[in-house]
Amino acid sequence: xxxxxxxxNGRVGxxxxxxxxxxxxxxxVADRTPGAAARAAAPAQVVVNxxxxxxxxxxxxALREQLRGKILVDVSNxxxxxPDGLPADLLYPxxxxxxxxxxxxxxxxxxxxxxxxxxxxxxxxASLTGAPTAFLSxxxxxxxxxxxxxxxxxxxxxxxxxxxxxxxxxxxxxxxxLFVPHVIRASGFAPFAISLTR
Numbered sequence: 001x002x003x004x005x006x007x008x009n010g011r012v013g014x015x016x017x018x019x020x021x022x023x024x025x026x027x028x029v030a031d032r033t034p035g036a037a038a039r040a041a042a043p044a045q046v047v048v049n050x051x052x053x054x055x056x057x058x059x060x061x062a063l064r065e066q067l068r069g070k071i072l073v074d075v076s077n078x079x080x081x082x083p084d085g086l087p088a089d090l091l092y093p094x095x096x097x098x099x100x101x102x103x104x105x106x107x108x109x110x111x112x113x114x115x116x117x118x119x120x121x122x123x124x125x126a127s128l129t130g131a132p133t134a135f136l137s138x139x140x141x142x143x144x145x146x147x148x149x150x151x152x153x154x155x156x157x158x159x160x161x162x163x164x165x166x167x168x169x170x171x172x173x174x175x176x177x178l179f180v181p182h183v184i185r186a187s188g189f190a191p192f193a194i195s196l197t198r
Contacts, residue, residue, distance in 0.1 A: 117193030
């Protein structure tokens with residue numbers, strides 16, 4: 001059992017919290033109440049960033065002490081939104097949110113994952129007709145192994161998890177969010193994910 005803090009109580013955070021609790025982990029969810037994020041993160045072994053990506057850097061940088069030595073699982077994408085509220089462009093086009101977080105939190109092990117799919121697929125990869133892929137980006141091998149185990153608890157098979165390498169590889173997976181508005185406009189708001197087939 002892992003003690004997990006989820007920052008963000010929207011659809012993403014709520015879905016992950018329910019699934020990880022069902023898997024037997026001790027989960028605390030922090031909303032936007034002042035001090036809630038710090039209180040949830042302090043005792044946690046793993047912290048999940050499920051806050052809106054545009055504001056994630058400021059929120060998490062303020063938790064530097066609470067996140068020291070811990071694993072930060074970043075599932076958010078930092079974008080500017082178009083008039084329809086869908087992602088229009090990347091907020092960090094020459095970098096990534098994950099890289100910005102790792103730079104701001106040098107004593108925290110940032111692992112990027114689950115950001116190339118609609119939120120419902122994060123905890124139900126078998127719900128799609130084809131096998132989706134969960135990508136990992138991060139500098140610490142042990143942290144990535146811990147995240148692999150959590151993904152397995154969410155229903156991901158090991159062959160569906162692809163370790164891309166260091167944190168800079170998150171640029172590629174974060175850029176995949178630019179597919180989202182076009183897919184939704186073409187096919188509607190139905191579950192989908194990026195899949196690597198060989």
